Amino acid sequence: MGKAEFLIIVFTFIGAFVSGVAAIEQVIIKKLLKRGATSEQKAIELQKIRPISRWRLNRLRQLGVIMDSNSGKCYYNESKYKTLLRKRLIAVITIIVIVLIITMFSFK
Secondary structure (H helix, E strand, O other), rough: OOHHHHHHHHHHHHHHHHHHHHHHHHHHHHHHHHHOOOOOHHOOOOOOHHHHHHHHHHHHHHHOOOEOOOOOOOOEEEHHHHHHHHHHHHHHHHHHHHHHHHHHOOOO
């Protein structure tokens, strides 16, 4: 197996993982938006969350995208999510550029 084939396989698995994580986050956010949980006054309780979804929910809480109210309920913070998406985009572009540079120099 050559370097190119190896990179294709690695990026395929990374892409699949990232897509899965993003899909789980979207399900959580859509639940909150569907029920109107966009402020502390409109916070809701999320019930029946699977372990992997709970992992992403906890991560979104740490990042400030999902906020906890005083009553133990939670709500969606759109401005924090937009900031998070911007940071992620910059990180992805940076990684792609670095990998492309490394790949260009490794094939010479």
